[in-house]
Amino acid sequence: MAAPPPRGGRHAPLPIGPLTGPRTPLRRAFARACAGLNRGLDWLPVGRWLHRRIHRTLQFTELDLPLADGHAGLDGLRLAFVSDVHAGSFLDEHDLCRIFAQIAAAAPDLVLLGGDLINTRERELLLYRGPLRLLRPPLGTFAVPGNHDHFWGPDIGLWTAFLEDQGVAVLLNRGQRIERNGASLWLCGVDDLTEGRPDLARALAGRRQGEPAVLLSHHPDFFFEAAAVDVELTLAGHTHGGQVRLFGRAPIHHSRFGYEQGWFRENGCALYVGRGLGVTVLPIRIQAPPEIPVVTLRAGVTSASPGAPRVP
Ligand SMILES: [Fe+2]
Numbered sequence: 243m244a245a246p247p248p249r250g251g252r253h254a255p256l257p258i259g260p261l262t263g264p265r266t267p268l269r270r271a272f273a274r275a276c277a278g279l280n281r282g283l284d285w286l287p288v289g290r291w292l293h294r295r296i297h298r299t300l301q302f303t304e305l306d307l308p309l310a311d312g313h314a315g316l317d318g319l320r321l322a323f324v325s326d327v328h329a330g331s332f333l334d335e336h337d338l339c340r341i342f343a344q345i346a347a348a349a350p351d352l353v354l355l356g357g358d359l360i361n362t363r364e365r366e367l368l369l370y371r372g373p374l375r376l377l378r379p380p381l382g383t384f385a386v387p388g389n390h391d392h393f394w395g396p397d398i399g400l401w402t403a404f405l406e407d408q409g410v411a412v413l414l415n416r417g418q419r420i421e422r423n424g425a426s427l428w429l430c431g432v433d434d435l436t437e438g439r440p441d442l443a444r445a446l447a448g449r450r451q452g453e454p455a456v457l458l459s460h461h462p463d464f465f466f467e468a469a470a471v472d473v474e475l476t477l478a479g480h481t482h483g484g485q486v487r488l489f490g491r492a493p494i495h496h497s498r499f500g501y502e503q504g505w506f507r508e509n510g511c512a513l514y515v516g517r518g519l520g521v522t523v524l525p526i527r528i529q530a531p532p533e534i535p536v537v538t539l540r541a542g543v544t545s546a547s548p549g550a551p552r553v554p
Pocket residue numbers: 358388389390460479480481
């Protein structure tokens with residue numbers, strides 16, 4: 243866990259639960275057993291057939307986020323948030339190319355990769371070379387790592403180097419100013435809450451007074467810290483919306499605070515938890531279809547409820 247942020251005085255407790263939290267030897271053994279099952283199922287043609295059926299239900303969720311006055315140049319800026327692809331299991335490069343072509347067709351200004359690009363092997367990253375070439379959004383592609391990206395490599399260095407080599411800016415506890423029509427946005431990212439060393443203070447270093455900020459955090463529970471320092475929007479994944487939902491609830495989820503999917507608000511700040519693209523362990527999703535949220539910033543629009551889904 244990183245050093246606590248200097249402002250706000252509120253820090254996210256480490257997540258808890260049977261499938262998340264600090265990696266004790268028991269949890270590591272459990273994760274490796276799940277990966278073994280996952281790889282075994284991946285050998286079976288039925289696994290990929292099931293996953294392709296899931297991807298026919300992929301949803302591009304169009305959302306609006308109103309900004310305070312004074313940022314008119316950001317009006318209409320579109321952010322596509324792509325998380326939890328878990329490439330390599332049930333998904334090959336051809337599948338990724340098809341999905342990334344759909345993302346490009348949604349015409350985002352920025353594509354934001356929210357972690358868990360790979361599933362159980364570091365070499366799964368190589369599947370992204372062709373798909374990433376299909377994106378090329380005008381204001382860039384950015385990424386933060388997830389727990390799987392950390393877990394299956396010796397360190398995050400190779401993951402970072404590969405993406406940077408492909409033209410993806412990795413926001414590992416850092417931010418970058420996005421300028422548009424005379425206005426600016428502070429786009430930043432933190433390391434994964436469970437496997438990495440998130441440092442929000444470093445991610446926000448350089449943000450101007452009053453500048454809107456968008457934070458990428460693989461784990462949604464980091465919103466606890468982001469909301470304390472007035473980050474307008476946090477985009478997170480990790481939960482897969484539960485992946486399996488029964489009677490409207492997820493029996494297994496990964497958020498201590500119940501940030502399973504969709505919008506949450508605290509302290510005037512917004513969190514959107516996307517359900518992500520892929521699956522882990524089993525190639526099934528029940529009442530939790532894959533999702534790519536596309537957030538459009540709205541300047542000069544007042545709304546008491548940021549995040550009401552917009553009818554495409
Ligand atoms: Fe994750």
